[in-house]
Structure formats: structure tokens, C-alpha cells
Amino acid sequence: MFDYETLKIIWWLLVGVLLIGFAIMDGHDMGVGTLLPFAGRNDEERRVIINTVGPHWDGNQVWFITGGGAIFAAWPLVYATAFSGFYWAMLAVLWALFFRPVGFDYRSKIHNATWRSTWDWGLFIGGAVPPLIYGVAFGNLLQGVPFYFENTLVSHYTGSFWQLLNPFALLCGVVSTAMITMHGAIYLAHRTEGDIQRRARTAALLFGLVMLLGFTAAGIWIAAGDFGYAITSVVDAAAQPDPLAKTVVRQPGAWLANYAAAPATLVVPALAYAGAALALFAVLRGRTLSAFVASSFAITGVIGTAGVSMFPFVMPSSTVPGASLTVWDAVSSQRTLGIMFWATLIFMPVIVAYTSWAYKVMAGKVTTAWLRENEHSAY
Incomplete structure (x- = not known):
């Protein structure tokens, strides 16, 4: 069994992996939903778009549920504090997500233009609102x-x-939305042909540039801004959690300290830039699968940058800095973290294997011809 300090670090990494997995897997179908009313110019094209993610979107929700469950079990104080502070924001995400299952299942049940257009915009809300709010939360x-x-x-x-x-939170919301929409556009370009693919490639280039500019602006803002937190007291990383047993001060520029202390961590923000740049280059060359992989690395870099910058903080407090929640004092017991670690070690490969199999079975282009041939099973 790992010691308590090691388990705390492991679960900081695992929560990050789950959030990144959610952004990559559920993010691309949210990005497709965001583009639905714009990349599809008629009902048939929009049905093609919906069917690129139709077989997988609900399976991808596993990452959302697992990530939320991991935060609840590993960082209970973070879960409780976030849900009380971000209550209305969380409800907005939940209300937006309601449109997804209903929209996918009911949208094509009735041959009525108004009915279908309404659900198209519902799927847009379900795809665009959650990434925006997640970015604002970060x-x-x-x-x-x-x-x-x-x-x-x-x-x-x-x-x-x-x-x-x-303003800063809204900028982060723009970065998150642009990142997810770029990712979805690349996936859409990979699964379609013709006019839809052309529009998706254009959208990927546009939102990729917006993401890079927004990510850069946020970095400059953090470097020049007056926010950042640092622990000034001695911390026993192996001690039982007590979020009130430390001294924390606001310290401008503190979010850059980890990069100075461990220069190797600069690879994380570099991954965001390199991944996005390679994704856009691959889109221009028509290599959509390579672009999707590169986009996934960009997402890893963006989310990882937030995590590395704030470490060991998870949820700093601007009201009473000493009450800030960190990796060391917001966690569950050593036994809980240990049991969860082995459960994750067993079930995570099962999720990855099932997801890989499902995508392999449903691989290939979705076209209008395919839609007509599979009218009995298509959305």
C-alpha cells in the first residue's frame, strides 16, 4: 500500500487524467453539437452531423460521471464547497445537458421542420453551455x-x-469553448465528406486560432495580474487533512512559481501550443486523424497548465486564504484513497478497452448515402 502523501499525489494526477479524459471524449461530441446549426445547412446534413457522434455520446458520459464521482470520493471538501459556491452554475450545466439525450432521441422522430430545428438548437445549447461554464469555473x-x-x-x-x-473568468470560458469546438470540428471533419467536411475544417482553424490567442492572453493576464496564492507555513504532506492548519497569503505571480522551481513543468503549457499548432497544420493537410490526436494533446496541455500552475492548491479562498483547499488537506482518508486507487486500476482499462472497441466498430465516414442506407437505425 502506498503511503498517505504518495496517495494524495496519485489522486491529484488521477483526477487530472479523468478531467482530461472527459474533455477529450465527451468534449468532441459537445463540439459537434455546438457546430450542428452552422455546419449543417439542411435537415439531411444535420442528420449526418448528429450521426457522427450518435452511437458514442452517451457512452462518453462515463468520463463525466467518473470524474464527478472521483472528486466526490477523493476530495469531499472540494466537492461540497464547489457545489455550494457554484450552485447556480452547476444547475445551468445540468439544464443544458438535459437537451442532449432528449435531442438525440426525439429530434428525428417527427418530420416537422420547426420541431427538428428546435432540437437542433437544443443540442447546440447542450454542447456549447457546459464547456463555457467549466472554463468560467476554472x-x-x-x-x-x-x-x-x-x-x-x-x-x-x-x-x-x-x-x-x-472578465478573466469569461476569458477562460472563451478558451474552453474554443478548445472544445475546435476538437469537435476536427472529429466532424474526420467522419464526414464534402461540404460538411469543408465547413468543419474551416471551423477547426477558426476556433483553434481563438483558443491559442485566448490561452496566450490568459497567461499574460496571470503573469501581470494580482492573483495567486502561496503557502507560507510548514506543511506536513503526510498528516491527516485539516484545511485550517496552514497559513496562506495572496501573492501576485505565485501561479508561475512552480515553473521556476521545476523548469521541466514548462512542457505542459508547451504541449498546449504544440498540440494546437500541429492540429491546425494537420487539418490544412487533410490529415484529420492526426489532427484529432494533436488536438487531444492540446487539451491535455491546457487543462494540465491550470493544474500545474495552481499545485498544490485545488480551490483557493479569496475570502480567507488560510481556508484554501489543497492536495494535502482536502482529501479523504488513506484507506479510502487506497481502495479507490485499486478500483481505478481495475476498471479504467475496462472503460478504455470498451471505448476503443466501440469506436472501432462504428468507424468510417457518415454520408448522405450512408444515412439513406441506414434509415432504420440512424438518428
């Missing part, structure tokens, strides 16, 4: 979330929903 985490703990560790959120929609 933007607020980087600035610090207004909360504090009582002595009994009951958390209190001192901000408001509208306070979450600040």
Missing part, C-alpha cells in the same frame, strides 16, 4: 473563490452567481 479557481470554513468545517460561500462572471 477562471474563478485561478483567481480564488470567495468562501470560508467554520471551525466545524462547514463552508460558507460569500460571493454571488454574477460575481463568477468576471
